[in-house]
Amino acid sequence: MDVLRQLRVFYRERLHFLILSIVCLAAATAVGLITPNLLRKLIDDVILPMKFGEVPLLALTVLAVVCVKACLQFAHGFFGGRLGNYLAYRLRNACYEKLQFLSFRYYDTAKTGDLMSRLTGDLEAIRHFIGFGFAQLLNVFFMVVFGSIMMLSLNWQLTLVTLVTMPFLAAVAFKFEGRIHPAFQEMRQALSELTTTVQENVTGVRTVKSFAREPYEVDKFSGRNERYKNNQIYAAELWSKFFPAMEFLACACVAILLGVGGTLVINKQMTLGELVAFFSLIWYIIAPVWGLGFHINNYTQSKASGERVLEVLNQWIDVQDKPEARELNSAEVKGHIVFDHVTFAYGNKVPAVTDIHFEAKPGSVIGFLGGTGSGKSTIIQLLMRAYDVDEGSIRLDGTDIRELGVRSLRSQIAAVFQETFLFSSSIRGNIAYGLNEVTMEEVIRAAKLAKAHDFIMEMPEGYDTVVGERGMGLSGGQKQRIAIARALLMNPRILILDDATSAVDMETEHEIQTGFQEVMHGRTTLIIAHRISSLRHADQIIVMDEGRIVQQGTHEELIGMPGAYRDVYRIQYADYLAKAAGGEHQ
Template sequence: MTNLRRLLSYIAPYRWRFALAGLLTVLSIVGELATPWLFGLTVDRGLTSGQLRPVIFYASLLLLMQILRSSMGYLQWIVQHQVGQDVIRDMRNELYSKLQALPTSFYRSMPTGQIMSRMTGDIDSVLEYLGWGMLVQFAAFVSFFGTALVLLFIDPGLTLVLFIPLLPLAVIVFFFDKHIGPAWEKVREQMGELTTVLQETISGVRVVKAFAKEGHEAGRFGSQNNKTREKNLARARLEANAFPAMDLMIGLTFVLLAWHGGQRVMNGESTLGTFFAYQWYLWGIIWPVRFMGWIISMMRGALSAAPRIFEVLDTPIVNQDREGAIELPRLRGEIEFKEVDFAFEDESERLVFNGLKLHIQPGEVVAILGSTGSGKSALINLIPRFQEAKTGQVLVDGHEVRDVTLSSLRRQIAVVPQESFLFSATVRENIAYGNPAATMEEIIAAAKLAQAHDFVSELDKGYDAVVGERGIGLSGGQKQRLALARAILMNPRILILDEATSAVDTETEHEIQQAMEQVMEGRTSLIIAQRLSTIKHADRIVVLKEGRVAEEGTHTELLARGGEYAKIYDLQYREQDEFSEQILAISGQRAAAAD
């Protein structure tokens, strides 16, 4: 019931319209209760009189009542659907806003498919019930008890006889309600698993094709699809067992009416008009009972979906603005890590950083090196607060990053991640994502600096060309250059490059590097790179090991020490360094020959 109360709380802002829909429902049912009575009068006072005038009079009243009832039903349907759509819009917005605010650790533990299932299928289940199922349920109760009172007033003896089949019907409804809820919960969970497989396969379609695993993935999807089928069939079996049994009890009610009610008419204890009215009234008892199983199934579906939605909404937001957080002024770009301890939430016992100390001067270009798992990405994620330090301080211009607002902090930091994500929008919109007010001239200038202008100009519509989902129509190098242009356009005080040139060839990287020297001038830049050419241009190289700074200095200084950097250089960079020099020499020879 807690989930139901919480769902109902979303109706509170629209309670007056919801109450209006309820009132219209009651008026519509009052019309339903009056209609059989008027029909009975048409038979008893119209047809039995042998005159046309009373028949026309009562038939006209009957027509008027039907028009009024239909009008009430139409208005009620419109109002309740408006309320339902408003409620679901609010819930979707709240859920989406929460997903935007949740830390990256949430996405490490929650598969994308499960998130999509909650955002679509589960929300739709709630919409079905809150949008119109709840008022249908209310109408069913009003109709059942209202009709029962009218029938008891018309003929108490006959009514009590007809209620006999309703007792086993109540038992059927009780057991159906008991089992259909868990069945719906299993369906919802399995739909999440199916959506996860679908999302992974579509996102990783290139990998699937590269390894010729289409058959394997089809089998994996087919397996989850079969499980979904079995869960739905199990639910359907419950409905198949319950609904025909309900229909049987309803049929017995009509059998009793024909037998017992017919006898009372023939014995003169009741009129023919009353018999026909009674038959019509009986549907006011039958449809709520018949619909009850379906409504319960719908309600249970919504109540099974609700905890999955609330699980996301109740997830605590770790990195949010503290009370009293201040707006960060324009930065110079100084960064300092003071005795920082850090661990991922799902591995809280394993410290990535243990007393990390590092000071970066404004405008300094620093390359971060280290073996896999040394914390390179964690270090740069702590600055814009994508992750939170367990202890210690992360400072920008002397301000603890947790004491300033997230928006004012992140507006002054541009991040170019290793995997360059592009939206399904135009090239211009992708570049201007962080600075929508930028002029076309500024966008083109940023693209030129990122060495993206030439290939963009060759596209059919240039900067107005629509990039496919996740930039699927572009090469890896082209996507990275657009991501660089997006960062450049923000004019950040702190620039973070997380292997941002890993997908471009050596010659293009050299061109980007020359352009980036202009971009990085006067602003603090942190670089994680696999290419030695990028590292060499840094003012300082910081080597991480076992949660601390192992050594730092320039390329020449660190090689001379023969320490951790020299080991990494010999293992990873020496051959790359020699090969890059050969490539650049050949490029220089070609350029000279062309001149």
Template sequence: MDVFRRLKTFYWPHRRFLFLSIICLIVATALGLVYPNLLRILIDDVIGNKNYGIVPQLSFAVLIVVSIKGCLQFLHGFFGGRLGNRVAYVMRNACYEKLQYLSYRYYDTAKTGDLMSRLTGDLEAIRNFVGFGFAQILNMFLMILFGGIMMISINWQLTLITLVCIPLLAYTAIRFESKIHPAFREMRQAMSQLTTAVQENITGVRTVKSFARESYEVDKFSTKNELYKANQIRTAMLWGSYFPVMEILACMSIVILLGYGGTLVMNGKLTLGELVAFFSMIWYIVGPMWGIGYHINNYTQSKASGERILELLDQPIDVQDAEDAVTLERSQVKGHVRFENVSFGYLNEQHSVHHIDLDAPPGKIIGLLGGTGSGKSTVISLIMRAYDVQEGKVTLDGVDIRDISVESLRREIATVFQETFLFSATIRNNISYGLRDVSDEQIERAAKLAKAHDFITELPEGYNTVVGERGMGLSGGQKQRIAIARALLINPKILILDDATSAVDMETEHEIQSGFREVMKGRTTFIIAHRISSLRHAHEILVLDQGSIVQRGKHEELIQQAGPYRDVYDIQYADRDELESIVAGKQVTS
């Protein structure tokens, strides 16, 4: 029960629904004991004594009891449903909020399908148990208690002999729980893997089709589906071995009751009505014990689901505000960024960047160039505090960014990532995502600076055009220009362009760069690019290799030096120089 003790903060505030649900169920269960007594009176007093005059009273009593019990069962379901739904609502919000504030480090390894499974299937299992399962388990014990008391009041010797198999039923149920819980946890994990496989396939369906790998994906899914089926079969086999044992033990109690009780009736020590009432009440004990497997099923599923939910909620947030964190005032932020001997490494890795020093006052443009894994993206990740530095410090206007609240820091930074993401919404909403109150004029101005206004106005609904999931329906360059407009709209003090024009042609890139020069004035700008043309206007270019700065300077300085920058320049401009020579030769000949 440790799992539900830790989840107490979610359901305890709504305990009134739990208590009302339990009270209604207890009273309804107690009223159920009226039936055996009515049977006893009917057989012994009415039929045995031929006192048929009380039949109308008995019928009316049955009608009253059935009506009250029905109302109480309805209220039990109503209060239980309210409890389960409220708990699920609060937990779902808590999980979603946790996902919003978890650090980048968590998402480096998290799987979308697994997270979706936790917020759907696992929460549903907890909702069902909290709303109804717990009350049903309590009711099971109450049925055994009430039934036992009534049976003892009739004949305590017959009660003890009849219930001799109950300890065996309890032992079998406990043994079953110890085996079924790991099976259910493995089944939930297998379902998460299955969901992840489907999510990844749907997300990457264009890649799958472009490589004609449909059959491979079918085989991969079949393997995971086979694992899930194997877990289902294993669980079914456990259930299959459990129910026959429980049925045999339950039937043994009935056989003992009929054998010994029948003997008592024949010897005149027990009336026939009492035996029939006894037979009805034994199901108040055997029935719950027989159905304990169902309750164990609900309990173990919800327990396994609760463990997965707590695993998410217990995830540490690596990057969070310090106790005395400073909240930046936009009007006072200048955007002066400094790296002072900064080193950082990802989980279980050596440093990805080593001893980085740079000074970027307001209005300065810093270019970052380097091969894959050189540390370019890590540098900009440290600026926006996606990760905290391990050595040295990063400052904004002289203040260590670890002493600034994360929200106010990131409000001053706009990032255009290489992998563009658009929401399934209108283009207007995608561009204005970073601001709450924004005018159409501001949106259009940002779109014009990003060279997106012209193609947007040509769309059927213009800025009200709804883009498909992840921006499907737009070209890579169009999506990238919308992302650039989204970044420019928030008027940031620090602008980060992570290969932001990689998906556009050279002509469009030149137009966007012209727009950038206007918005970069007075802002600190960091540009990651693989094209030299995107970095030529930078005030300082840092060339990184294996996490270290191996060259730095302006474009004109770096092309005069032997090194990685000159090598990249020669590769990118070799064809252009050759073409210019050919054109010049033709002009001379003519």
């Protein structure tokens, strides 16, 4: 029950719904005990003495009991439903909000399909148990207690003899719970992996088809589907052992009742009506104990689901604001960035960057060049506080960014990444995503600066054209230009271009770079690029290798000294240099 106690904060304000649901169900159970008594009266006081004139009154009484019980059952369902839906609503909001603020470190290993499974199937299992299952499980206790009291009032000796198998029924039920809970945990995990497989396949369908890997994906899905099937079969095997044992014990209980009770009736120690009432009451007790396995099943499912949901809710946020974090005033931000001997490692503890030290003055343009894995993008992630540094510090206008509010810091930065992401929305909505209020004129101006306006106007509905999921239907270059427009519209103090023009041709890149000259003015700009042409006009170029700065200077300075920068320059401009050399010889 520890899981349910941890979830109580999400339904505490509607706890009265739970109480009302339980009270109504308990009252319905108590009212249901009137029926066996009416049955006893029908046999002993009406049928045997042949007083059939009382039948209509008994019939009306039964009808009244049924109506009252039905109303109480309705109230139980109403209050339980309100409670379950309120809980699900709050849990969904809490989980989604937590996912928004979890650090990048969590998403480095998280799987989308698994998270979707937790926010849908797992959350639904919790809703059903808190809303209805808990009251139903508690009602087992009510039915056993109320039924036992009624049976004891009729014949306590027969009650004790008849209920001799009850402890065995309970023992089997609890043993079953101990084995079925791990099975359901495994089943939930298998289902989340199955969901992840489908999600990854749909997301990467173009890659799958381009490499003709459909058979491989089918085999992978089949393997995980088989694991889920085997988990289901194992759970079914547990059920197949549980039900026969429970039925045997229940039938043994009934056999004892008929044998001993029949003897008492023959010996005139008990009336026939009392035996019939006893027979109804024994099922009043056996049925809930027998169904205890079903309620335990719901409980174990909700417990396993609750653990998975709480795992998200209790996840530690690596990057968060300090209590005294300072909020930035946009008008006062200058964009002076200093990396002061920064070292940082991801989860593998191998430093991604080591002893990084450089200064970006307000309004300057800093370029980064280096091979894959050299640490260029890590520097950008650290500046945006996707992660906190392990050693050293990063300062903005003289203040350590760890002393600033995360949202406040990021509101001063606009980034265009190499892997462009667009939402399933209109082009206008994607460009204006970073701002709450923006005019159409501002959207168009940003699109023109990004050289996106012309191709947008060629689309069927212009800026109102809805792009497919993740920008499907647009070319890589078109998506990248929309992303650039989105960043420019934010009017940031710090602009980050992480290989932002990699998906466009050289001519378009030149046009975009010309547009950048206007928007870069007065802003601190960090550019990561593989093309020298994107970096040569930077105020300072930093060359990185294996997480360290190996060269630093302007384009002219780096060209004039041996090293990685000059080697890349000669490779990229080989044809141009060859032609220039040929012209000199002529």
